Amino acid sequence: MVAEKNKYSLWFLAWPIFVELLLQLLLGAVDTLMVSRVSDDAVAVVGLANQIFQAVMILFTTVASGAGILIAQKLGAKQPESARTVGIMAVTISGLIGAVLSVILYVEAVPLARLFHLEERLLPLAHTYISIVGSGMVLTALTATMSTTIRNTGNTKGPMITAIGMNIVHVVMNYGWINGAFGFPQLGLTGVAISTLISRLLATCLLIYMFVTAFERRIRWRDLWVFNRNLFREIIKIGWPLGVNMSSWVLSQLAIYSFLATMGATALAARTYMNTLESICFMLGYSIALSAQIQIAHLFGSGQFQLAYKAGYRATWIGLGLVGCNSIVLLLIGHSFLGLFTSDTAIIQLALSCLVLTAILQPGRMINMGFGNALNAIGDTRYNMVISLISMWGVAAGLSYVLGLHYGWGLAGIYVAMLCDEYLRGILVAIRWRKKKYLRMAEGRTKGVEVVGTQESGEWSVHSA
Template sequence: MDKKYNLWVLSWPIFIELLLQFLLGTVDTLMVSRVSDDAVAVVGFANQLFAALTTLFTIVASGAGILIAQKLGARKEEDARTISVIAVKATFGIGLLLSIVLMAMPRTIALALQMPESLLPLADTYISIVGGGMLLTALMTTLSTVIRNTGNTKAPMVTAIGMNVVHIVLNYGFIYGAFGLPQWGLTGVALSTLVSRLLATLLLFYMFIYAFERKMWLPDLKLWHRGLFREVMNIGWPLGVNMASWVFSQLVIYVFLNMLGPKELAARTYMNSLESFCFLLGFSLALAGQIKAAYLYGEGRMREVSQTAFRMMLAGQIVVIVNALIIFIFGRQLLGFFTDDPEIIALGASLLGLNLLLQPGKMLNMGLGDTLNAVGDTRFVMKISLFSMWIVSVGISYVLGVELGWGLIGIYVCMIADEYLRGALCLWRWRSKKWARGVNPGPAAPGTGAAAEA
């Protein structure tokens, strides 16, 4: 099991999976840019909306993932297995509700979020089709999280590869009318996203059946345990609030960008793709560190938990700084792949230097924040996030970016300050060792645990 939960063994498949998910979004952006910059703005805006709504089911999925790794570390296999079933059932219900709402009210939602009137017809199409598949997104998120936290990071990676291949082929077909498919533009891109996610969900569910030592059977879908669900929510609700705080703060910032104009919105969408690529390996290390730290915490190996955190942070800082330098040097040329509008390229290029400052702070915050979450200190991370995101990242962004006219640069300065403030507070918390209070004493005897007792 130690070999299975090795930091590098965990992180490289996560990196491949995230890279391919990033490529999914980048291919969307690149291909949609061939339709129009307005279509790109709609996709970027809608994806922020979807990210905000996913927090409603990641409350359960994230809490379940951490708890599964902890239970496996404590040798409570049946508890981990029961938690996985609970998570899938709970997120299925949430995802179904979101799908119904987004299919029924795309125009109302777009208007409420200040979408420019010229973009509303495109928003109707994209939000209703892709949003109608939120049930699939909910299941994909939960199944991937469960499988990944058992130490099997390769299965979600394989799924991501298949999903990307299908998505790229269908995107090309629908946008350019290839392979006998109709030339449906943004509608085709939305349908391509929906089909690729459906196939990925089916594959992940098959893998989920064999995720634990004891195979899942149809009667297992009835599994429920009030005590374990309470444990999931105790860890999950602060995680959910934290994630919701971040995605809704980003959504509000996109509203500010709407106020600045369509070109600023498109430039931010393109830069978001470059930044995501820059941070991929760092994010992979942070997720791998979280899984390993949760497993070690379940075993009661506290010294190794700390070693994992700082080893992950050192490696993460090196890779994100190198990647940020590459983006800084070649950023203008990379932006040229997305658009030939000189004003949009100039707006994006003006942010490349700030990205060099942003990425190390993001790694500090993400790496230590995820590790604190892994050991159950989710409420502290939630509290500092609520304060910093809404006061610094959103509040001061509005003052500098909109009121004082600094535009995108003012908004980026506040994003940088937010990352470093949260990162510094997480570092202080980790070094204080307050997270170690009430530590799990170590593994239980085989066959014990809440699920076994039930």
């Protein structure tokens, strides 16, 4: 029991997730840094392309996210076979969705770029990058779902190891294809896209090896045809509001990127560089939020409702402390960091003009992520969905248009709008968590069962009341 408790402790879960996410971020940062050596136009294309990829990824991350929470709940409830079945179904369904998306992105690369008002002169670059990287969306679907499944069994080190290997391969091949080194032909942005594709293929192979042994009973090829209608309903019940929430965020960000595109390549590149800087700043907080979701789902599934409630607060306070410190660092290194990516003074000055707003934004994002993920962990996903639809479109996208375009505040206006959105949603999810609505409902459903134990000992037993 102590080993089980340690397996789902916040720090045990969080540090490998942090390393994994940091390395995934470095993958994007290395892309941006190396692509900037090609041109700032190429950076603008990669930034927009990644927003498109995030938009289509919602179709399979909905299944993966719902399945991940359900796996942790089922393992907490001592139902390992149900957890195993959920994991298998999630990977199979996500893989099929990813395969369809791969075909669409390969064929429709240019129409998608045009949809978001990309300048005509950038369309050839967009076609190259979107068609090559997008054709591997099936690999992205498999890696995302298997990583989520493996993490929610309590094994956060496996995806971390995969991320390390993926980054090493990607960096080496990026350098080779951009500079014509190591015997590689000099392919520029095309080489970066191919490098991304190959590194994801290798990551998929490694995760498959981990996935088949992730549960008590090894997964066989014939198990991929397993389908349990009731468990699938549970996945969708948790997952579809998460999918709407994620799609609302990604599509609202795409709308904002389309506003940026009308401002020109300078604004688009500045936002892309700043997005990388923000992600580094927020990475520790995001790791804490994801770890808390796994921990709270496991506690909730095992009937330890009061501990789940306290875990939400603990994780958010820890995250706020870390993000606050990182925001200060962001202010100190912002200019030097941007100088690594571009020498264009117009882009640097535009990005620096939003640096203080970016630092203020991060604590609000942590409150939103901390309590929002806690609500997701116990299945209260519809509330997040409703407030996201209202705030992301009414505040983030709507106010971005009003301040950024109508009043001419440009990129600064867009940052003000995003800041208002994050703090509004953060306050609303914090109030929701404090009211304990879903936790009280769960306690009511389990009336007649008494959970006996102490948080300090980590020893728990269940008796009829």
